[in-house]
Amino acid sequence: VSSDHRILFLMYENQINVFSDFLDELPDSAEPVWILGQCYDVKTEKSNLLSDISSRLWFTYRKKFSPIGGTGPSSDAGWGCMLRCGQMILAQALVCQHLGREWRWHPESKHPAEYHRILNCFLDKKDSCYSIHQMAQMGVGEGKSVGEWYGPNTVAQVLKKLAVFDDWNSLAVYVSMDNTVVIEDIKKQCQKAGPDSRPCAGACGWGEFSGVSSSSPFRPLSHAHSYISPSWRPLLLLVPLRLGINNINPVYIQALKECFKIPQSCGVLGGKPNLAYYFIGLIGEELIYLDPHTTQSALDAEQGSYVDDLGYHCQRSPHRMKITSLDPSVALGFFCKTEEDFDSWCDLVQKEVLKKRNLRMFELVEKHPSHWPPFVPPTKPEVQTTGAEFIESTDKLFESEEEFEILNV
Numbered sequence: 001v002s003s004d005h006r007i008l009f010l011m012y013e014n015q016i017n018v019f020s021d022f023l024d025e026l027p028d029s030a031e032p033v034w035i036l037g038q039c040y041d042v043k044t045e046k047s048n049l050l051s052d053i054s055s056r057l058w059f060t061y062r063k064k065f066s067p068i069g070g071t072g073p074s075s076d077a078g079w080g081c082m083l084r085c086g087q088m089i090l091a092q093a094l095v096c097q098h099l100g101r102e103w104r105w106h107p108e109s110k111h112p113a114e115y116h117r118i119l120n121c122f123l124d125k126k127d128s129c130y131s132i133h134q135m136a137q138m139g140v141g142e143g144k145s146v147g148e149w150y151g152p153n154t155v156a157q158v159l160k161k162l163a164v165f166d167d168w169n170s171l172a173v174y175v176s177m178d179n180t181v182v183i184e185d186i187k188k189q190c191q192k193a194g195p196d197s198r199p200c201a202g203a204c205g206w207g208e209f210s211g212v213s214s215s216s217p218f219r220p221l222s223h224a225h226s227y228i229s230p231s232w233r234p235l236l237l238l239v240p241l242r243l244g245i246n247n248i249n250p251v252y253i254q255a256l257k258e259c260f261k262i263p264q265s266c267g268v269l270g271g272k273p274n275l276a277y278y279f280i281g282l283i284g285e286e287l288i289y290l291d292p293h294t295t296q297s298a299l300d301a302e303q304g305s306y307v308d309d310l311g312y313h314c315q316r317s318p319h320r321m322k323i324t325s326l327d328p329s330v331a332l333g334f335f336c337k338t339e340e341d342f343d344s345w346c347d348l349v350q351k352e353v354l355k356k357r358n359l360r361m362f363e364l365v366e367k368h369p370s371h372w373p374p375f376v377p378p379t380k381p382e383v384q385t386t387g388a389e390f391i392e393s394t395d396k397l398f399e400s401e402e403e404f405e406i407l408n409v
Helices: 003-023 042-055 081-098 113-120 132-142 152-163 183-190 250-259 339-354
Strands: 033-035 038-040 061-063 172-175 180-182 235-242 265-272 275-283 286-290 295-297 319-322 329-336 363-365
Touching (some): 081 132, 081 235, 081 265, 081 275, 081 329, 132 152, 152 235, 152 265, 152 329, 172 183, 180 183, 183 235, 183 339, 235 265, 235 339, 339 363
Parallel strands (some): 172 235, 180 363
Antiparallel strands (some): 235 329, 265 275, 286 319
8 A cells, every 4th residue: 555545544534533423422222232242221321331332442553663573664554453453352352351241441440450461462562462563473474464454364363373472361262264163173272281281471471560569559460470270271262254245144134243142242353345343232233343543652661561541442432333334254252261151152152143043154063074174273382482473384274365255145
């Protein structure tokens, strides 16, 4: 994209944001609002609803960070929106893991150390494990140049690869293939080995989390060196789909709506062509989303320190768009902290999303398909690396964003 075209694109995005502030006031509707598995009545629970939305971590374009790769871009404005949405869906999983779905953010409140530690994972620095630097450089292994626009499947693959370097969270990121979620493979990936348990490293595996002191405004992290449990690793389940050819096929709309009502809902990556959004809920025939298309300056925070977090929470009225306007390329997200959560998710998906539909959005199967290659859970390479440096191989699951299996109707 030329610099002139990028400037025009940014001007267009800013116009969208200005007008959105006037258009996005929530309607005084009798219809329930669903936000990541929780239901609200707009008329009686509006303040609780808005508190829930503003508590979600909001990642936007940033500028004036250290150049990616040393000589690359120092801003992701105009190209990094899907990467930012990927950060948001992963951050939501980490918040549920450490703080719980019921946790709420308030601007003046003191928040637990886990919260600040989560934020440190996403700072715009090369040493933060889910930074724009790490994601953009890991994307090279998925066939994407730094500065190139990503689709939801590519971001899902990047998150899966980066998660193996994150010792603190020990999160299992499973990305389905060929519209099929394999229960056997997920349970294999989420099982921990007891004899190999080891102390967790510092924030995301890079150094100690040094921001907690006797004068710290938040409570000490109780499990900074807790041992990994020998049972189940928390699961972020990502299901990349193409729900149509040029537009979303109406036969999938009700099933997509049901995904926001499941307690394990972690949102949906998607948007419009070249405009990525993080969808967190719905009201009637409209989706509610967080929009990354705002450019803020990068924070100059030390790794492991208290983070000035006002710019990481969206406090304006939530954005909405007609579900029929959604681009058909999406990635569904679900978080299962325990094996029981996952078993419950399987039951709910079969009952609410799949069995009621003549045309299923995806398949949920017990056993690994015999005609597939053997399933090998992603593991950290033996060589000591921060992740983004480990890009010697360019093997890709998909050659391009367009090579999803088209769901026939």
